[in-house]
Amino acid sequence: MEDPHSVMYGASVDWWAFGCVFYELISLPRHKELFDSKDAIMEYVFWHYENVFKSGLFPSFQRLDSVAADLLVGLLNPVAISRYGFQQVTDHRYFSNGDGTSEFHGACSRAVQREEKLDMLPSLRDEETETETIWCALPPGRSTHIRNMDWKKPRVPSSL
Structure with missing residues (x-):
């Protein structure tokens, strides 16, 4: 197999x-x-x-x-x-919200500003820099920063 x-x-x-x-x-x-x-x-x-x-x-x-x-x-x-x-x-x-914005508009900043954060949500904070940096994967091997996105660039385990 x-x-x-x-x-x-x-x-x-x-x-x-x-x-x-x-x-x-x-x-x-x-x-x-x-x-x-x-x-x-x-x-x-x-x-x-x-x-x-x-x-x-x-x-x-x-x-x-x-x-x-x-x-x-x-x-x-x-x-x-x-x-x-x-x-x-x-x-x-x-x-669409009907006002020119999307339901996703500001999703990242809303997630970061939540007073109560569920344990199952990924952390958006980089503990080393104490900032929230959001990343999105592009075609194989490339990444770029995208505003208002609830996704953090995954870290590759050191064993790989």
Whole structure:
């Protein structure tokens, strides 16, 4: 059996997973899984490739609100490089407050300023510099600082 840690996954896999969870959350009260088997995933991928230049939605998306369906289409794009990422999600109409800002606007500063901090939230404070520096992974091997993002650049264990 192949070592499960030998395969590297990028952020696009996380956005796909977010799309699956998002679908389950908005399909309430029935709470329906979008992909309940490998065959269901392959059916979606084949449908996408057959309909890439046609208008219309995957059948499971047709009964959803058009804005939510648009977000799902971006998150569940089978072509990983074309899949929505952080900027597309935070700027998407689904998360718009209607005043030109996003639900994500100021998320980092709000997290840092919380009076009560849950133990399960990652620490945004660098103990050495006593600052909150937020990072986002870009294409393999590159990182950049992004304002208002709840993510700290992961530290590589010294054993690697």
